Amino acid sequence: MSQYQDHVRQTLDGMHPDPGDSLSVDQMRWSTAPVSAPDTATSAAIAEAHALLDRATDAYMALVNLLEDGEHRVVVVASTAQGELTECQELTVIGDAVVIDESESLRVTVTVAAAMVACSTGSVVVRTSAPNGVESARGWVVRNGWLRPLSESRIRQAYTVDAETGAPMDPPPGLEFRQAERVPRPEADGSGESTGRTAPPDNRPPNRRD
Structure with a gap:
């Protein structure tokens, strides 16, 4: 996912795709935008x-x-001052391998970032189909710039109570509701880097890894 993250960063730094090219997500090229150097407020x-x-x-x-x-x-889901954003992703985990679409990962990550803005709120829900056929759901809320686990009762309420009317709804048949796990921050291991099975090489400058 790192190359797509770099594309977003280039855009934020005043870069843009060459409009004369027809490109796939995996074949993007970038050219310098004809803009002046950003002022202090823009740089911040x-x-x-x-x-x-x-x-x-x-x-x-x-x-x-x-x-x-x-x-x-x-x-x-990210609820922002400009409206609500929703992104979905399907992925498969098999042992230490993860089958994942990087363009979907980028969109999901950007939506999480939108939910982390001070005036925004957001949530993440994961519905899992285990190899033994068990279906389960768990969730996290975006609070104070990170993902905070929801309890089993909170995720059950999300599935069984209409958010607009408060009316009860029948849960999906056979779906189990789970207490979500704590999402560890990368600094918790003292290295400032993710060490999990799916982590790409960290190409960020050292002063931006914390």
């Missing part, structure tokens, strides 16, 4: 956006590393 905004994207990437990778064997559907 760019740095803040970079920091949010870095933190959201850390949170996303830490969450993926928690997932057990099975098929997983990840749904991320």
